[in-house]
Amino acid sequence: MISESKSDASKQGADIVALHPRRNRVIAMTGGKGGVGKSTIAVNLAVTYASRGSNTLAVDADFGMADLNLLLGVAPKKNLLDIINGSHIDEALVSCHGISLLPALNGSFALESMSARRRRVAFDAIESLNDRFDTLIIDVAAGLGANQTAFAGAASDVLIVATPEALSLADAYACMKVLALRQGIKTAYIVPNRVRSEAEGEEVFARLQSLVSRFLDLKLICLPAIPYDSRVNESGATGVPFVRAYPDSPASRAIRSLARRLDTVAVPDTRTNATRSFWRGILAES
Numbered sequence: 001m002i003s004e005s006k007s008d009a010s011k012q013g014a015d016i017v018a019l020h021p022r023r024n025r026v027i028a029m030t031g032g033k034g035g036v037g038k039s040t041i042a043v044n045l046a047v048t049y050a051s052r053g054s055n056t057l058a059v060d061a062d063f064g065m066a067d068l069n070l071l072l073g074v075a076p077k078k079n080l081l082d083i084i085n086g087s088h089i090d091e092a093l094v095s096c097h098g099i100s101l102l103p104a105l106n107g108s109f110a111l112e113s114m115s116a117r118r119r120r121v122a123f124d125a126i127e128s129l130n131d132r133f134d135t136l137i138i139d140v141a142a143g144l145g146a147n148q149t150a151f152a153g154a155a156s157d158v159l160i161v162a163t164p165e166a167l168s169l170a171d172a173y174a175c176m177k178v179l180a181l182r183q184g185i186k187t188a189y190i191v192p193n194r195v196r197s198e199a200e201g202e203e204v205f206a207r208l209q210s211l212v213s214r215f216l217d218l219k220l221i222c223l224p225a226i227p228y229d230s231r232v233n234e235s236g237a238t239g240v241p242f243v244r245a246y247p248d249s250p251a252s253r254a255i256r257s258l259a260r261r262l263d264t265v266a267v268p269d270t271r272t273n274a275t276r277s278f279w280r281g282i283l284a285e286s
Contacts, residue, residue, distance in 0.1 A: 073239020153183025
């Protein structure tokens with residue numbers, strides 16, 4: 001089982017002292033393939049950053065198959081579709097577990113297939129939030145469509161979630177290829193998920209690194225792997241993030257290690273307002 005050693009934790013803790021918990025972050029969680037656990041990681045990473053003092057917004061950008069509200073155990077009265085139809089964005093925001101959530105709508109063909117004009121309405125509304133949050137975590141839908149690549153390509157940090165299965169690795173590579181060639185991203189962070197050992201996590205990264213180094217101009221950085229942990233599914237069923245329900249579980253320790261590691265290796269966004277720049281990038285894609 002992967003564990004976070006005390007010496008490593010102390011060293012990483014020292015590394016992030018100079019980084020203010022409220023510095024701007026825009027993190028896109030993707031992976032190309034559905035079912036690899038990116039939504040679960042997104043929710044728990046958001047809660048982790050919030051617990052460190054960051055005003056955090058999680059955006060469900062899986063417009064057709066939204067599920068962040070289920071993972072957070074909330075039933076929003078309004079969602080992104082209501083915003084497009086004229087509701088104020090504050091009516092859709094939900095506060096839960098220390099973070100704010102902007103929900104989408106599960107099974108919504110109207111959201112999944114919305115026109116450029118309606119997309120612009122949604123993004124204009126969301127951009128109004130940019131001064132209210134320090135950390136923005138975007139759960140990007142599976143696939144390689146225009147919405148997915150636009151969201152991921154505009155973020156300052158792109159996290160690619162991959163499991164050891166061959167299909168997951170193939171889809172993760174396809175995702176990185178599109179982002180590198182169409183969106184021009186230069187760095188991607190690999191998050192091995194549901195691994196059974198440290199060696200298996202290293203193998204996930206090594207296989208992706210081998211492909212990328214041969215065919216793409218893209219730097220890969222490996223973040224701490226998330227081990228297989230039965231409590232992850234248990235917390236998902238109850239609507240309580242596992243970092244809160246089981247703070248000492250292997251998966252929870254790994255998420256905290258991931259957050260620390262990302263802060264040590266990620267280049268702080270030097271733009272005046274990273275979240276504003278993110279939404280401007282999305283609007284340009286529209």
